[in-house]
Amino acid sequence: MSINVLIVDDSGVMRAMILKSLRMSGLPLGETHQAANGQEGLETLSQHWIDLVIADINMPVMNGEEMIERMKENTEMRDIPIVVISTEGSKTRLEQLQQKGAAFIHKPFTPEKIRDTIKDIMKLGGSDGNQGTN
Amino acid sequence: MGTKEQIKETLYNVAEDVLEKLAFIFSFPEDERDQMDYTTAVATRVSFAGPFSGALVMAIAAEALPELAGNMLGIDEDEETTTEQQHDALKELINVVCGNLLPAISGKQSVFNVNMPEIVPEGESIIKDDRPQPVSVAKMDIDEGQCDLLLFIDGETAIQAD
Numbered sequence: 104m105s106i107n108v109l110i111v112d113d114s115g116v117m118r119a120m121i122l123k124s125l126r127m128s129g130l131p132l133g134e135t136h137q138a139a140n141g142q143e144g145l146e147t148l149s150q151h152w153i154d155l156v157i158a159d160i161n162m163p164v165m166n167g168e169e170m171i172e173r174m175k176e177n178t179e180m181r182d183i184p185i186v187v188i189s190t191e192g193s194k195t196r197l198e199q200l201q202q203k204g205a206a207f208i209h210k211p212f213t214p215e216k217i218r219d220t221i222k223d224i225m226k227l228g229g230s231d232g233n234q235g236t237n
Numbered sequence: 238m239g240t241k242e243q244i245k246e247t248l249y250n251v252a253e254d255v256l257e258k259l260a261f262i263f264s265f266p267e268d269e270r271d272q273m274d275y276t277t278a279v280a281t282r283v284s285f286a287g288p289f290s291g292a293l294v295m296a297i298a299a300e301a302l303p304e305l306a307g308n309m310l311g312i313d314e315d316e317e318t319t320t321e322q323q324h325d326a327l328k329e330l331i332n333v334v335c336g337n338l339l340p341a342i343s344g345k346q347s348v349f350n351v352n353m354p355e356i357v358p359e360g361e362s363i364i365k366d367d368r369p370q371p372v373s374v375a376k377m378d379i380d381e382g383q384c385d386l387l388l389f390i391d392g393e394t395a396i397q398a399d
């Protein structure tokens with residue numbers, strides 16, 4: 104099984120950092136797509152098969168929270184696992200995100216944290232990062 | 238919120254941590270040195286509002302930007318980064334510093350709205366007229382020069398005097 108990933112972040116540098124971390128993680132990556140805001144993210148989701156969404160919260164045009172809400176309203180998108188990678192530090196906001204079913208990674212992050220969070224939310228099992236890399 | 242000294246210590250700690258983890262750059266506090274020459278530095282600014290409002294400004298030596306962006310993008314040393322990539326890297330850096338700093342000084346229950354970071358246009362003062370004095374300044378030396386972080390808080394009386 105390979106994982107098709109959509110990375111939604113308004114920073115091109117951050118998208119590159121996340122992608123690099125994913126490549127280092129040992130996770131079985133399939134196609135990777137990128138979007139600069141929630142609106143572009145939803146458009147990509149409607150055009151491609153995506154297994155996992157990694158999104159920022161604070162973005163122009165449409166923020167990550169609204170994108171997640173729109174995904175939950177769509178029968179074809181509502182079950183796609185979502186990992187939010189953000190600087191958000193407020194417990195109140197983090198609880199709201201968790202209620203929407205999203206996992207959370209705080210910036211700055213490590214590749215190991217991304218790997219373990221994705222394995223957890225996608226129920227891939229293990230955390231040594233060596234599976235599927237042969 | 239703590240005293241100005243506590244805020245300054247937090248500013249240094251957060252900056253050191255983020256620079257190291259996000260950009261693989263080691264910083265060294267140089268609290269006794271003069272402020273940088275901001276007219277020759279590249280600066281980025283992010284404003285925020287919540288239990289208190291204000292802005293965080295990061296000024297960094299222009300010579301340090303290629304290494305900073307290159308490290309964050311994970312590209313080889315002989316590859317060059319564009320000005321846009323360098324500015325994007327700097328904006329992401331201050332965004333993460335600000336996102337970690339505010340709950341560290343105000344508590345994790347506090348909710349802040351952080352605006353999009355912006356690069357301070359060349360020739361424009363990094364200090365806005367309505368925020369004449371920073372509450373705290375972190376002065377650091379990095380491999381390729383210097384880096385200053387300035388925290389401005391509107392209505393400075395919100396902070397306990399030290």
